[in-house]
Amino acid sequence: MAPAIFLFISISCEKEIKPVPINYGQDECAYCRMKITDPRYGSEILLKTGKAYKFDSIECLAAFYIENKEKMKINSLWVPDFISKKFIPAEKALYLHSDNLPSPMGMNLTAFEKKEELEKMKEKYGGEVLNWNQVVDLVKKEWIQKKHKMKMHNHNHMNM
Numbered sequence: 001m002a003p004a005i006f007l008f009i010s011i012s013c014e015k016e017i018k019p020v021p022i023n024y025g026q027d028e029c030a031y032c033r034m035k036i037t038d039p040r041y042g043s044e045i046l047l048k049t050g051k052a053y054k055f056d057s058i059e060c061l062a063a064f065y066i067e068n069k070e071k072m073k074i075n076s077l078w079v080p081d082f083i084s085k086k087f088i089p090a091e092k093a094l095y096l097h098s099d100n101l102p103s104p105m106g107m108n109l110t111a112f113e114k115k116e117e118l119e120k121m122k123e124k125y126g127g128e129v130l131n132w133n134q135v136v137d138l139v140k141k142e143w144i145q146k147k148h149k150m151k152m153h154n155h156n157h158m159n160m
Contacts, residue, residue, distance in 0.1 A: 017046050017048070017050050017076065019044045019046065019052065019078045019087040020044070020052045020054075022036055022042040022054050023036075024036055024038070024039055024042065025037055027054050028054075029054065029055050029057075029060050030045075030053040030054060030055060030060075030064060031055055031060035031061070031063055031064040032056065032060050032105060034056050034104070035056070036054055036055070036056040037056070037104070038056070038104055040080060040082050040085060040110070041056060041057045041080065041103050041104050041110075042054065042055065042056060042080060043055040043057070043058055043060070043061035043077075043078060043079045043080065043090070044061070044077070044078045044087070045061060045064065045065060045072075045074055045076075045077050045078075046074070046076045046077075046078070047072055047073055047075055048073040048074070048075045049073070050075075056104045056105065057103045057104040057105040057107070057109070058079055058090075058103065058107075058109040058111055059103065059106075059107035059109055059139050059143060060104075060105055061079065061090070062109075062135055062136050062139040063139050063143055063144055065077060065136065066136060066139065066140055066144060076089060076090075077089065077090035077091065077132075078090060079093050079111040081111060081112055081113040081114075081117075082096075082110045082111060082112055082117070083112070083113075083114075083117050086113075088111065088113045090132050090135075091132045092132075093111040093112060093113060093132065094111070094112045094113075094115060094118045094129060094130075094131065095109055095110065095111055095129065095130040095131070095132070095134070095135050096109075096110045096118055096121055096125070096127050096128075096129060097109055097127050097128050097129075097130055097135075098110070098122070098127025098128075099126075099127070100125040100126055100127065101125045101127065107139065107142065107143060108127070109130075109135060109138075
C-alpha cells in the first residue's frame with residue numbers, strides 16, 4: 001500500500017512540460033540566430049528541465065536536434081500546424097516538402113496535424129509527404145552534410 005501512495009505523490013508532483021509561447025519578431029532561433037517571425041514555422045525543443053529552445057523553421061529544429069540529441073535531455077519536440085498554428089508533437093505531425101511552399105530557411109518543410117489538410121495543400125503546391133524520421137534524414141543529408149562539406153572546402157582553400 002505505501003509504495004502505491006509514494007508513486008502517486010511522485011507522479012502528481014511532476015509538472016507537465018508544455019511549449020512556451022514564441023515572441024514573434026523578438027525571439028531568436030537557437031540554431032541560425034535569425035529572428036523568429038512566422039507562426040506557421042516557429043518550432044521548439046523542450047528539455048526535461050523545462051528549458052525551451054525556439055526555432056524559426058522546422059529545418060532549424062531538426063538540425064539542432066540532430067546535432068544535440070546525444071548531449072541534451074530532450075523531453076519533446078514541437079512544430080506548428082500550418083493551418084491552426086498550434087503546436088503539435090513533431091513525431092506525430094505530417095510534413096509537406098514542396099518547393100512551391102517556401103519555409104524561412106529554404107528547405108520548404110511545412111507541418112500538418114491533419115492528413116486531409118496536408119492532402120489539400122499537396123494538391124495545390126505539389127511535393128512529397130514525409131514523417132518526422134524522413135524530415136530528420138532529409139535535413140541531415142541536404143543541409144548538415146552540405147554545410148559540413150562547404151566548411152571543409154573553404155578550409156582547404158584557405159590552407160593553399
